[in-house]
Amino acid sequence: MNREDFELLKKNIIYFDNGATSLKPKKVVDTISDYYNNYSANAHRGDYDLSLKVDTKFEETRNLVKEFINAKKAKEIIFTSGTTDSLNKIIFGYFKNYLKENDEILLTKSEHASNILPWFELAEQLNLNIKYIPLDNLEVTLENVKKAITPYTKVISIAHITNVVGDVRPIKEIIKYAHEHNILVIIDGAQSVAHHKTDVQDLDVDFLAFSAHKMLGPTGIGILYGKEQLLNNIKPIIFGGGMNASFQFDKTRIYNDIPSLLEAGTLNIAGVIGFGESIKYLNNLGMDKISEYEKSLKKYAIEQLKKVNDIIIYNENSESGIITFNIKGIFSQDLAIYLNKYNICIRAGNHCAKILKDDLGIKNTCRISLYFYNTKEEIDYLFEILNNPNLKNEII
Ligand SMILES: Cc1ncc(COP(=O)(O)O)c(C=O)c1O
Numbered sequence: 174m175n176r177e178d179f180e181l182l183k184k185n186i187i188y189f190d191n192g193a194t195s196l197k198p199k200k201v202v203d204t205i206s207d208y209y210n211n212y213s214a215n216a217h218r219g220d221y222d223l224s225l226k227v228d229t230k231f232e233e234t235r236n237l238v239k240e241f242i243n244a245k246k247a248k249e250i251i252f253t254s255g256t257t258d259s260l261n262k263i264i265f266g267y268f269k270n271y272l273k274e275n276d277e278i279l280l281t282k283s284e285h286a287s288n289i290l291p292w293f294e295l296a297e298q299l300n301l302n303i304k305y306i307p308l309d310n311l312e313v314t315l316e317n318v319k320k321a322i323t324p325y326t327k328v329i330s331i332a333h334i335t336n337v338v339g340d341v342r343p344i345k346e347i348i349k350y351a352h353e354h355n356i357l358v359i360i361d362g363a364q365s366v367a368h369h370k371t372d373v374q375d376l377d378v379d380f381l382a383f384s385a386h387k388m389l390g391p392t393g394i395g396i397l398y399g400k401e402q403l404l405n406n407i408k409p410i411i412f413g414g415g416m417n418a419s420f421q422f423d424k425t426r427i428y429n430d431i432p433s434l435l436e437a438g439t440l441n442i443a444g445v446i447g448f449g450e451s452i453k454y455l456n457n458l459g460m461d462k463i464s465e466y467e468k469s470l471k472k473y474a475i476e477q478l479k480k481v482n483d484i485i486i487y488n489e490n491s492e493s494g495i496i497t498f499n500i501k502g503i504f505s506q507d508l509a510i511y512l513n514k515y516n517i518c519i520r521a522g523n524h525c526a527k528i529l530k531d532d533l534g535i536k537n538t539c540r541i542s543l544y545f546y547n548t549k550e551e552i553d554y555l556f557e558i559l560n561n562p563n564l565k566n567e568i569i
Contacts, residue, residue: 174466174545175458187517187551192336192364192495192542194386201389204450205443216442217415227442234449238396241452243372246401251435252445255395256363257287259382262397262435263359264291266407268328274300277325281306281313282532283335288361292330308532311488312340318347328357333365338488339495345376352377363387368493369464373398385444389451394444404431413437463545467494470543477556487538494543503568505537511568515558
């Protein structure tokens with residue numbers, strides 16, 4: 174769908190690495206240039222027209238994000254530099270003050286490094302225990318969440334969709350159960366918000382983190398969503414301009430309320446404005462249409478890839494547009510480099526989920542991650558190359 178809007182797709186590229194980052198429609202790129210060319214003032218600083226225009230555009234994006242994820246209030250939307258930054262702000266800004274020695278944090282082994290390493294750091298600082306929800310066929314089930322919860326469990330922090338095997342977790346049920354046991358839930362939405370409708374009120378999620386660059390937007394901009402009462406108890410971990418109302422030589426200071434409390438310094442203004450355009454784009458296309466299309470394309474891709482000799486597909490039944498596979502006897506990175514000769518971009522490696530290898534039984538895989546601009550024809554071309562009876566000889 175909508176391929177004509179993407180300049181890169183006119184360059185004979187087959188882009189199957191949308192889990193890493195999505196392509197950007199021309200409209201988004203033009204919006205960013207327009208800011209730099211025509212009104213590149215700072216936000217929330219000036220009393221002149223240019224700056225006021227920036228303020229309007231900036232806050233317009235906040236409102237667009239609010240509507241997009243159905244948050245109750247615009248002030249629950251905090252601009253960050255991306256999912257990693259959002260998760261660090263949640264973990265060190267909120268949970269560092271909330272958790273006590275021996276409390277337990279529930280994760281899974283397929284979480285991205287950004288949802289594991291900050292917890293390792295905090296666990297060491299506060300003597301907390303990290304536990305992993307056992308995976309069932311690489312997937313999270315409510316039953317296994319129930320089994321993993323103890324009276325010490327205080328927070329569950331998991332991706333809605335993982336970047337490795339693309340399993341869609343039963344988030345709503347997990348959140349409901351967690352809340353019945355006074356456990357807070359953080360959702361890493363890096364791989365999900367771009368691909369299907371996310372409604373934070375319906376999910377009743379406590380915190381949500383996601384990145385603009387995986388949803389047609391610019392790099393270096395992301396969102397920290399939190400329920401208002403939780404954000405009101407978060408402590409900033411970055412201090413400086415924009416987040417204070419006043420301060421004196423004797424260290425007395427008054428900080429602003431959210432959202433600006435958590436947005437110290439000059440943010441990526443062009444990124445915020447560009448992100449607004451990408452949300453408008455996704456709204457116009459329709460999130461339901463996007464997820465339906467991806468589902469059918471994934472089904473087609475699986476049907477085709479299953480015919481390839483010696484292929485092992487690790488996540489045939491997962492519901493996202495992510496396909497993780499290996500071809501017996503070929504190292505994943507060698508296959509990715511080989512496909513590059515045909516202008517096909519796929520990802521190979523451990524996909525930043527380094528501890529999943531224990532469950533997967535393998536360290537490296539190839540990953541195709543689809544988006545709405547991918548087509549059956551692109552998959553046919555990939556199939557043709559992988560189905561070459563001489564493939565192994567050509568690679569090895
Ligand atoms: C599931 C998941 N979480 C977190 C991240 C980190 O996102 P960012 O690099 O945009 O901060 C990624 C990026 O690939 C991801 O896939």
